[in-house]
Amino acid sequence: xxxxxxxxxxxxxxxxxxxxxxxxxxxxxxxxxxxxxxxxxxxxxxxxxxxxxxxxxxxxxxxxxxxxxxxxxxxxxxxxxxxxxxxxxxxxxxxxxxxxxxxxxxxxxxxxxxxxxxxxxxxxxxxxxxxxxxxxxxxxxxxxxxxxxxxxxxxxxxxxxxxxxxxxxxxxxxxxxxxxxxxxxxxxxxxxxxxxxxxxxxxxxxxxxxxxxxxxxxxxxxxxxxxxxxxxxxxxxxxxxxxxxxxxxxxx
Numbered sequence: 001x002x003x004x005x006x007x008x009x010x011x012x013x014x015x016x017x018x019x020x021x022x023x024x025x026x027x028x029x030x031x032x033x034x035x036x037x038x039x040x041x042x043x044x045x046x047x048x049x050x051x052x053x054x055x056x057x058x059x060x061x062x063x064x065x066x067x068x069x070x071x072x073x074x075x076x077x078x079x080x081x082x083x084x085x086x087x088x089x090x091x092x093x094x095x096x097x098x099x100x101x102x103x104x105x106x107x108x109x110x111x112x113x114x115x116x117x118x119x120x121x122x123x124x125x126x127x128x129x130x131x132x133x134x135x136x137x138x139x140x141x142x143x144x145x146x147x148x149x150x151x152x153x154x155x156x157x158x159x160x161x162x163x164x165x166x167x168x169x170x171x172x173x174x175x176x177x178x179x180x181x182x183x184x185x186x187x188x189x190x191x192x193x194x195x196x197x198x199x200x201x202x203x204x205x206x207x208x209x210x211x212x213x214x215x216x217x218x219x220x221x222x223x224x225x226x227x228x229x230x231x232x233x234x235x236x237x238x239x240x241x242x243x244x245x246x247x248x249x250x251x252x
Contacts, residue, residue: 016184019065019184027058031060058173058174061177065176066142067143070140073136098141100148102147107156122145123182129187130190131190135187138184142176145176156168
């Protein structure tokens with residue numbers, strides 16, 4: 001209901017858990033209905049029910065978490081957020097880094113113990129994008145990571161038996177989902193801090209403007225007061241001159 005009223009946005013910290021919960025519910029429902037139907041019609045062996053259910057559910061959850069925000073920003077925002085990507089070469093560099101890290105993360109080198117450092121590199125790339133760009137940039141970076149990691153995993157276990165490939169696929173789906181949610185959370189927290197800082201700067205600017213206007217009003221008041229004193233002195237002097245002229249005329 002909240003999304004219908006104000007629209008989904010990775011700018012809001014609360015929308016990350018909502019997205020995860022909605023994706024989990026949709027993934028469970030889709031996997032249950034689809035795999036049960038496949039087993040019922042003999043398309044999937046009954047003994048492979050849970051393996052297929054987990055794979056289907058993981059695919060549904062990760063697809064929603066990775067694709068839904070990107071689609072929302074592309075079609076609902078009409079490119080307004082992307083217009084804020086003024087550091088486009090830097091953003092392309094960050095995406096290239098994430099592509100390389102994703103390929104190394106799930107590629108053939110993954111079996112040589114580079115998974116942990118490369119995962120830290122991916123998180124560092126997400127931090128880079130979160131702090132340097134608008135939150136909409138995080139949706140595309142998550143998609144880039146997912147695409148490169150899936151390509152690398154297919155190259156690594158594409159010819160493996162299903163029983164061997166299922167654990168790798170499910171593990172990758174869960175890790176991509178978690179990494180995407182972390183990225184959305186980072187982007188939302190940074191954006192909230194950025195907006196708070198901007199609001200504070202605006203408030204300080206407004207206070208400075210009010211103080212400047214108050215100072216100008218006080219100066220104007222002092223000037224008018226001094227002008228009034230001068231005019232009053234001139235008036236008193238003029239009255240004295242007139243009084244003396246009248247007195248001299250009466251004596252003459």
